[in-house]
Amino acid sequence: MSGTTAPARVADSRSPDSPRPTRRGWKVTPWLFLAVPLGLLILFTYVPVANMVWYSFTSWDGFDAVKEPVGFKNYVEIFTRPEIFRVFLVSLYYLVGAFLQLVLAMYFATVLSFSTRFRNWFKGIIFFPYLLNGVAIGLVFLFFFRPGGTLDALLGLVGVQEAPLWLGDPSLVNVSLAATSVWRYMGLNFVLFLGAIQSIPNEQYEAAELDGATSWQKFRFIILPSISQIVGLSLILAVSGALSVFEIPFIMTGGANGSETFVIQTINTAFKFSKVGLASAMAVVLLLLVLLVSWVQRRFFPEEKGDLA
Numbered sequence: 001m002s003g004t005t006a007p008a009r010v011a012d013s014r015s016p017d018s019p020r021p022t023r024r025g026w027k028v029t030p031w032l033f034l035a036v037p038l039g040l041l042i043l044f045t046y047v048p049v050a051n052m053v054w055y056s057f058t059s060w061d062g063f064d065a066v067k068e069p070v071g072f073k074n075y076v077e078i079f080t081r082p083e084i085f086r087v088f089l090v091s092l093y094y095l096v097g098a099f100l101q102l103v104l105a106m107y108f109a110t111v112l113s114f115s116t117r118f119r120n121w122f123k124g125i126i127f128f129p130y131l132l133n134g135v136a137i138g139l140v141f142l143f144f145f146r147p148g149g150t151l152d153a154l155l156g157l158v159g160v161q162e163a164p165l166w167l168g169d170p171s172l173v174n175v176s177l178a179a180t181s182v183w184r185y186m187g188l189n190f191v192l193f194l195g196a197i198q199s200i201p202n203e204q205y206e207a208a209e210l211d212g213a214t215s216w217q218k219f220r221f222i223i224l225p226s227i228s229q230i231v232g233l234s235l236i237l238a239v240s241g242a243l244s245v246f247e248i249p250f251i252m253t254g255g256a257n258g259s260e261t262f263v264i265q266t267i268n269t270a271f272k273f274s275k276v277g278l279a280s281a282m283a284v285v286l287l288l289l290v291l292l293v294s295w296v297q298r299r300f301f302p303e304e305k306g307d308l309a
Contacts, residue, residue: 056281074281097178098238109193130187138251196227
């Protein structure tokens with residue numbers, strides 16, 4: 001008898017009418033898992049950014065213990081020295097290359113999303129450069145573009161005897177560097193576009209075929225609207241990357257022959273000329289430019305909520 005009455009009492013105590021006890025521990029548990037990553041994020045991201053903003057209002061040289069405040073002097077110097085902003089003209093080469101890269105990535109992603117021979121092999125070839133280290137790519141292309149290197153040897157096979165100085169001619173150096181960036185980063189955009197295109201329901205293509213739509217019409221009215229958010233994200237990455245390009249020109253030319261970018265100039269200002277305060281102000285300006293680009297992108301490509309099906 002005692003074995004049968006105990007469960008009945010338990011059932012009565014947990015009736016639907018009785019309030020359930022609150023478990024505050026469940027509210028604290030997610031924060032326990034987030035404590036370490038949030039701590040690392042604050043320590044290695046937000047604290048350095050805050051220090052950078054503080055340094056931008058000082059004349060610190062990177063060595064003295066005392067950081068003398070100078071107000072907005074560094075920012076005034078940035079906007080009154082044309083040679084500082086002139087290096088942004090170099091970013092135009094990378095910006096053009098970024099748009100070319102987006103077009104190529106979208107083309108290959110569209111073609112390889114459908115039944116194509118050896119498509120998995122082509123996917124690997126396109127994405128593989130993005131997996132390589134940027135320094136390694138810079139060194140490889142340094143030998144590729146050097147006089148008598150791989151590119152000159154290939155041009156010699158088709159009859160070109162006097163090849164230009166790809167990294168020594170100021171009119172060609174930025175084209176060569178931008179082409180290297182296109183080769184390296186196209187794989188990232190290709191994967192983003194490929195995943196977005198393959199998420200489109202097949203019923204939409206079947207309905208378009210029944211209506212007699214051409215391949216271009218499928219791309220124009222089905223694929224492009226469906227991946228507009230990914231296109232917007234890629235545009236943000238492209239423009240911000242063109243403004244903050246660093247490793248490819250730094251490894252291959254060091255900023256020589258008119259290939260100096262804003263980031264290379266900022267690093268030289270901090271560590272070559274010992275003007276950490278001015279360099280920090282330049283970094284803050286670059287950060288604000290990237291944020292401005294992101295805001296403009298949000299205005300032109302607002303987030304749309306909808307179902308593709």
